[in-house]
Amino acid sequence: MLSGRLFGIGLRQPHYRDVFERRPALGFVEVHSENFFQEGGASLRALERARAAYPVSLHGVGLSLGATDEMSARHLGKLQRLAERIEPALVSEHLSWGRFGGEHFNDLLPMPCTEEALAWMVDRVDLVQSALRRPILVENLSAYVQFADDAMSDTAFLAALARRTGCQVLLDINNLYVNSINFGFDPARRLDDLEAELIGEIHLAGHEASDGLLIDTHGARTCPDVWTLYALACRRYGPKPTLIEWDTALPALDVLLDEVAIAQATSAAASTSSVCEAHHA
């Protein structure tokens, strides 16, 4: 668990040196778990250095949590070993699948939001949580197709999953926004699906438009609409640990730190205005 007043960045290799030398004031850093599944070597050493300076959040992209394929004991074992080594503050994965019939697509593929899929995800999250002996967080995706038999929103799905497994929700505000544009819904209303106590972390990132779709590239600044939605989420849920994610076309570290500063200011302003609203109520 992390305090809601903590802000972090996705720590990527080109920023290692800058981060280790400058030690910017960050509440935590987040890395992709699979990038540190080695038995030894320079990458793992760098992560241990980061861990000595900051709380670390392990964010998985390859467990294929929602797949109907059997879960890879090998993958889960490597995650377990890494978690024992790093003692992370948070461990998260996605509401997604990536492997079918033995083939791994190494991408975050969307789940149909049905009662059947929910029951399946409950079992899979239980499996991971008992292996790791800790609750995990599960994140909503950016999706580019929808399923005909979707019976609920992904946010309502995640809320039910969290209530039934004790996992927490990693709410990616940019993903929520990208989907709202691609599929045409009001993202603000989706915030109603989730109660504050279910949310363990918030992600912010940039996206790009391509051929009629918004694509979640993690390669740009957070857009104004997403900041607005974030402010709304802060007012609704109170402060939550918030992470700036940037994976492609990585800019200088200062750009990420500037995004962190905006997130801090947005969150602080939201709590002030919530307090005022409470006074006037």
Next chain:
Amino acid sequence: MPSLFESQRAMARSIANPRASGGASPVFAGAAPRIERGLAVYRANVNAAAAKALAAAYPVILQVVGPEFFDALAREHRRAFPSTSGDLDEYGATFAAFLADFPHVSHLAYLPDLARLEWRVHEARAAADGRAWDATTIGEVASQRQDAIRITWAPGTAIVESQFPIARLWTLHQDDHEGEFTIDWSVAERALVARDGFAVTVQFLDEGEAAFLGAALDGGTLGHAATVALSRSPAFDLGRLLARAIAMNFLCGFTLEGTST
């Protein structure tokens, strides 16, 4: 209502096969062109992830063939050998076999061996860190017992043999290479891949050294490996090789019957 299994099967097929016409599949919602557009994003992501992982494991081949051709190779490789792991570090062990059979690179006959070398380097980079040990202890073994020494090699240590100068090729493509860029294509090379701290080194081995290390890496005793080496190369110098192995940290201990360091 399709089951979760059927939904995932339909989507997996639509991604793996662009001609599967996912837009017509009843599992997806929306208009067919819009569904196809969404599936195209996933197909691109899948190919990009595989190409990026392959490029990380095979940086020299990437330089040799150029990024555009490498991307095409990566696409064809994925079609022939799809990923099976959520850990992309494990993806690409099949690249050498793929290159050996791929007709469009048959003029680059050294490419499969270069791929084998790069894969060993990739593995060594991720291998467990070697432990510190007292190298003087190996010199203290009584001479009549030295043949029974079984060396502990640093994790990741490996030999790749080729009829091509692959170690030279690899060296020339390293960022920190200084000196000549000439290459003698007639030279067959045996390359040793070893971790020295966090760095991975590729070293040339002569015939005797390669024979010794091959036997010793297979678990043979010092006596056995030295006999194999001397039968191949009467000039084989065991002391010199051991000194180099200790200095470069790929020899990281030994065992003797009944004892260990």
